Amino acid sequence: MRYYILNIFLIIAGMAELVDARDSKSRDGDIMSVRVRFPVPKNRNKGSTMTVSDCVFCKIIARKLPAEIVAETDDVIVIKDIYPKAPIHYLIIPKKHITDLRSLEQADMSVVGKILLMVKKIAEQLSGSKAFRLISNNGLDVGQTVFHLHFHFLSGKKMLDF
Ligand code: AMP
């Protein structure tokens, strides 16, 4: 009975959806059984619906948010990551709002080439071992947090953990 009251409270509070309600017998007599489901939070898949107006990288590109700009062309911008995970941690970002590699279109092929040429240019400017790692997270489940295509350029320390 206690669970029944709790479930009714969750439904009224909008925290759960009613899946099934029925009378069922138990050893102690008749009890009311209510099954509820907790819905996926509304912004769980925000990434796929993120628009230019709420995209942090679009805001940086439009100079509506500050960032440390390392390089810039007509199509690509390179900024320092705000939470660096290596002594050198740049983000190489196409100026066009593309959600991730899965949403690339044929028309985006030239910008992909320009991103890679930018990677080469930045790599040439490295001192020391000149080794670097390039990472792109594609999707919530692998840690993408900004849903505007970008490549992490990491260097300046040994990274033998992959
Ligand atoms: P990801 O988690 O692969 O989507 O990478 C997003 C990256 O953007 C993270 O490493 C963040 O630290 C970085 N980031 C988020 N906001 C900013 C910002 N305003 N300026 C620079 N880097 C940012």
Ligand code: ZN
């Ligand atoms: Zn964007």
